[in-house]
Amino acid sequence: MIDDIKTLVLCESPSEDHDAVARSAEVVAGVGRRLLDAEPERLVTDGCTHLRWRFGDGPPRVLLLGHHDTVWPLGSLRTHPFEVRDGVLRGPGCFDMKAGVVMALHAVAALPDRTGVSILITGDEEIGSPLSRPLIEEEARSCDAVFVLEASADGGALKTRRKGVSRYWIEVEGRAAHAGLEPEKGVNAGIEVAHQILAVAALADPDRGTTVVPTALTAGTTTNTVPATASVAVDARVWDAAEQDRVDRAVRSLRPVLAGSRIHIAGGINRPPLDGKASSDLFKLAVSLSPDPLTEAAVGGASDGNFTAGLGVPTLDGLGAVGGGAHADHEHVLVAELPRRTALLIALTKTVLAQGSSSATTNTPGESGAGQR
Known part of the structure; x- marks a missing residue:
């Protein structure tokens, strides 16, 4: 497994670089071909390459879900080389989530019967899965369980809420004007965007765990010109759908403050919350199958498991590597946990397959799938 993780890490795959992602997909395909003796489908959406293995003739019943893109730019290996030292594996993207991809491939390779299993490895998760979401939802609709190979929470906790x-x-x-000669003839887009920043920041509700954070900001062109344009990105995170709708309505109802300025709002809801009801039964099953104590965590980050849970399909997340430092300089994987977590994934998959088909095919967004109550 360490050798396979190294192979994936050494092929850098920043999400925005479709050529790099395509090269990474071929590397993942090669590892999977060796382990599974099966060629994956290459699913290319607007230039982004995803991989899918399906076993059996019928619709999938268990989906192992992951991604092979990372946040690390090309050249990161020069400053963050792959290494294994004192039981700790390091390298860009190892924790989030190339180790999880390898775990999924090894787990399915160990199954005595793979019928009903699907593996989907996407290439754009780190930027919100804009191109792979339809593939993810299509693959999950018929499933009794989705196991997401994203890295664990602190201490190896499984992620049961997102x-x-x-x-x-x-x-x-706004309108440009000379900042020294006649600023009164301009409409300062920088001041207008400041009003909008204060307005969106006020939508946060700490008591409900709602964060609304203005992030990337731009304004103006030169130091002696009233800014004619400005923009700000906003990241909003919530625990429940009603709160997500409240924030969405409020953002879309924003209006200009300065006379003569105009605002345009793009974007919207990216991922629905992953509610604890979608994970509760699968977490109990994991606890019953694990020889080691398991804990659960609610986290602010989202994953593709949010999409599958939003369909009403039972979803358990955080089954990948144990370690830490996602997206950070200290990203790492604890080597000793790799076989233990992979054994748990094998046991979960075998157990769900042995339980027989559920009514997951009738799930619609907002409904609970079989096994969730």
């Missing part, structure tokens, strides 16, 4: 994510871009149009 916040929903909304992303917005607020663009402001």
Whole structure:
């Protein structure tokens, strides 16, 4: 497994670089071909390459879900080389989530009967899965369980709740003028965007765990010109769908403050919340199958498991590597946990397959799938 993780890490795959993602997909396909003796489907959506293995003739019943893109730019290996030292594996993207991809492939390779299993490895998760979401939802609809190979929470906890994510871009149009000679003839887009920043920040509700954070900000062109344009990105995260709708309505109802300015709002709800009801029964099953104590966690980050849970399909997340430092310089994987977590994934998959088909095929968004109550 360490050798296979190294193979994946050494092929850098930043999400925005489709050529790099395509090269990574071929590397993942090669590892999977060796382990599974099966060629994956290459699913290319608007230039982004995803991989899918399906076993059996019928619709999938268990989906192992992961991604092979990372947040690390090309050249990161020069400053963050792959290494294994004192039981700790390091390298860009190892924790989030190339180790999880390898775990999924090894787990399915160990199954005595793979019928009903699907593996979907996408290439754009780190940027919100704009191109792979339809593939994910299509693959999950018939399933009795989705196991997400994202990295664990702190201490190896499985992720049984995730916040929903909304992303917005607020663009402001003002009017340029000379900042020294006649600023009164301009409409300052920088001041207008400042008003909008304060307005969206006020939508946060700490008591409900709702965060609404203005992030990337731009304004103006030169130091002696009244800014004619400005923009700000907004990241909103919530625990429940009603709160997500409240924030969405409020952002879309924003209006300009300065006379003569205009605002344009793009974006919207990206991922629905992953509610604890979608994970509860699968977490109990994991606890019953694990020889080691398991804990659960609710986290602010989202994953593709939010999509599958939003369909009403039972979903358990955080089954991948144990370690830490996702997206950070200290990203790492604890080597000793790799075989234990993979054994748990094998046991979960075998157990769900042995239980027989549920009514998951009738799930619709907002409904609970079989096994959730």
